[in-house]
Amino acid sequence: MELLRLQTLKVNIDDLLLDPNNPRFSKHHDELAAEDDFEKESIQAATFEIMLRDHDVSELENSIREKGFTPVDNIFIKEIGTKYVVVEGNRRITAIKNLLKKHSEVKSKKDKLADEILGTLKEITCVDLSKNTEEEVDFILGLRHHGSIKQWGLLPASFNIYKRYMIEYCKENNCDSSRESFQFKSNLSKKIAQLYSLSPQDVREKLQTYVVYLQLKSLAPDSDLENKFSIIGDSIKNKKTKEEFGFNSESCSFSDDGADKFLDLVIGDYSSGKNPVILSAAAGDSNLRDFAYVLSETTNYEDDVQTRIYENRGNLADIKAELKTKKSERSISHSLELINEELRKISITEKFKELGEGDRELLAKIQLHINTIQTLAQH
DSSP states (O other): OOOOOOOOEEEEEEGEEEEOOHHHHTOOOGGGOOOTTTOOOHHHHHHHHHHHHHSSHHHHHHHHHHHHOOOOOOEEEEEEEEHHHEEEOOOHHHHHHHHHHHHHHOGGGGGGGHHHHHHHTTTTEEEEEETTTHHHHHHHHHHHSSSSOOOOOHHHHHHHHHHHHHHHHHHHHHOOGGGGGGOOOOOHHHHHHHHHOHHHHHHHHHHHHHHHHHHHHHHHHTSOGGGGHHHHHTTTTTTHHHTTTBTTTTTBBOOOOOOOHHHHTTTTTTTTTOOOSOOOOSSSSBBHHHHHHHHHHTTTHHHHHHHHIIITTTOOHHHHHHHHHHHHHHHHHHHHHHHHHHTTTTTOOGGGGGOOOOHHHHHHHHHHHHHHHHHHOOO
16 A cells, blocks of 8 residues: 555535445445435435434534634545545534534524634635545544544444455455355455454454344344344354354354344344343343353253243343352262262271371361251252
């Protein structure tokens, strides 16, 4: 990659377009808008509403309203047609546009902006990336949002990595960017990792998680899988859950039966009264971590445990607690067997009459433990 070609210029706020493909809320390659449509009023209005609804800019607005806009952090843009799309800085530009909108409507006294504040909002100093390649633009985004300045959430970060990976993959294989075309290639994963200054393992895990997400989304398009993304991610990190859902590391997908199992446990089927069994990755009474524990502590995944989970929708925390109790009971039995075996090895002779004080104290402690076990067993 060559040195970045950066040019600073001032752009009228009306000539700055919000990015409808902002990775903050882009979740699926089919949802991406064509660049030719970025200037459409409907596209910009929808993007503006999403930014206001899902990405709080109120603190930014308050700061700008009081002190004006000072570009201490670069706004990166790229030329599209006669205008510029905001590559980095969509929250700040949304805040400015919303303040100007309120100023023009004046619904309350605080909406009226002072002239000196308005003077900082009409023209925005930006850094133009138009002369850089798409890969170089992605490099800048990666520096800011993959593990450094302002991290994206797991889903948008995974989406961004998948999108970049498929661009490189399709160059080599002349294919589209659909999940069906995807195959994991270690060399490409390492290339993306180098681009974003990430570890190859991190890139691999995010790719795997996103491809499984696409698979599940194709089977249950109306389900709330976006909010289950961390469960998907954790399910392919644990050996037992990978086996349960039939995860294939090359295609990065669950088996057909495994995908059905995952959706059954995580999404459920409210129409038939089947509530979700797994509600989170690691917190609460019904989480994937507890499910993994149940899988690891049951021999051949006993039928009664399967029935309690899949059919009776049992509480995972309760099942885990029962298994822990059984494991503890098995440990006591095992310990007693070991003690018995060791005692059998001792030759009983007259020398036991000469036990030292320390030996007698230790023997008394052993006797106390035996008495406690006998008492508990009787209850």
